[in-house]
Amino acid sequence: MELVxxxxxxxxxPEIWVALAEQSGVNELxxxxxxxxxxxxxxxxxxxxxxxxxxxxxxIEAVIGQLAPLPGARDFLDDLRARxxxxxxxxxxxxxxxxxxxxxxWPTLFCHNLTVAPDGTIxxxxxxxxxxxxAAVLAxxxxxxxxxxxxxxxxxxTMLTAADAGIFFRAPPSVVAQFPDxxxxxxxxxxxxxxxxxxxxxxxxxxx
Numbered sequence: 456m457e458l459v460x461x462x463x464x465x466x467x468x469p470e471i472w473v474a475l476a477e478q479s480g481v482n483e484l485x486x487x488x489x490x491x492x493x494x495x496x497x498x499x500x501x502x503x504x505x506x507x508x509x510x511x512x513x514x515i516e517a518v519i520g521q522l523a524p525l526p527g528a529r530d531f532l533d534d535l536r537a538r539x540x541x542x543x544x545x546x547x548x549x550x551x552x553x554x555x556x557x558x559x560x561w562p563t564l565f566c567h568n569l570t571v572a573p574d575g576t577i578x579x580x581x582x583x584x585x586x587x588x589x590a591a592v593l594a595x596x597x598x599x600x601x602x603x604x605x606x607x608x609x610x611x612x613t614m615l616t617a618a619d620a621g622i623f624f625r626a627p628p629s630v631v632a633q634f635p636d637x638x639x640x641x642x643x644x645x646x647x648x649x650x651x652x653x654x655x656x657x658x659x660x661x662x663x
Contacts, residue, residue, distance in 0.1 A: 456599050457654050459535060460592060460614060462606035463545035463564065465489065466624050467528040468555045471519060471547065472501065478518045481508050488608035489627050494546060498580055511575035512550065519551055524558050531643035532559055535650070540600075544588040546610050548580065565591055588614035603653045605646060620653035622646065 464470050464487075476484035483504055491497040505511075535541055543564040545552070550569050556562065565587065570579040584590055592602055592614055604611070604618035607626045615621025615637055623631055623639040624646050631639045640646050 456601055458540045458542065458595055458600040458602050459650060460542050460544050460588070460595075460602060460604045460618065462588075462608065462611050462614075462624075463543050463547055463552070463566075465607040466525075466605060467532060467543070467559060468524050469522055471515075471522070471551050474522055475510070475515055475518050479508065479510060479514075481510070488546065488610040489630065492609040494610055502577060502579065505577055512569070512571050512577055513575050515551065515577075516554075519554055522555060524555060527643050529559055531647065532562060535647065536562070539650075539654075542591070542595075544591050544604075544614060546588075586613055589617045592617040601654065601657050603650050603657075605650070619657050622649050622653070 461467065470487050472487055473485050476482055481504055484501060486497065486500070488494060488497065532541065541562060543562055543566075545564060545566045547566050548569045549564075549566055550571070552564055552566060556564055565583065567583050567587075568581045569577050570581060572578050588606075588611065592604060595602055596617070596619075602618040603620045603622065604614045605622040605624045606612075606614060607624050607630075609630060612634065615623075621637050623634070623637045625641050626639060631637075638649055640649055
């Protein structure tokens with residue numbers, strides 16, 4: 456009963472908001488959950504910037520349409536799914552993720568939704584539920600799964616803590632320094648090895 460939960464942006468795909476910042480020239484949009492622990496504050500700031508610079512959903516979709524998964528991400532995910540159940544837990548939005556999910560082979564993704572006006576203006580967002588990554592992990596544990604989680608940002612911390620084992624993947628030095636108890640890896644081979652090792656330790660600990 457082994458399950459891997461992975462963050463999406465920064466782990467398997469590029470940071471969508473960073474790509475939008477680079478394409479639009481609105482550098483303030485480069486701020487992500489790797490920089491800001493308060494997700495609501497971050498999103499309110501993003502929505503204000505979108506409104507101020509007249510950036511609507513079709514513009515963002517055009518940027519996303521030019522993106523591809525990170526190099527090696529599809530092979531890593533395919534190989535991981537051949538051995539374990541895998542679910543992506545992300546604070547992105549369904550409206551953003553679909554083109555990239557297609558390129559990743561349609562893995563299972565739990566995320567959020569945007570509210571969008573008829574003219575494409577993004578007026579707000581709807582969380583699937585607060586702290587959904589942690590809630591999902593706890594729910595899976597109640598179904599008797601052993602869970603190893605991997606992420607790269609502040610908003611992954613409750614997921615990593617709730618899991619049986621947590622791993623940082625390509626996290627910024629500031630986050631790694633603040634939370635040194637989690638192993639940190641920077642390539643997919645090392646991440647796969649760390650996941651396998653974590654499950655081996657968990658299985659050994661359950662032996663009588």
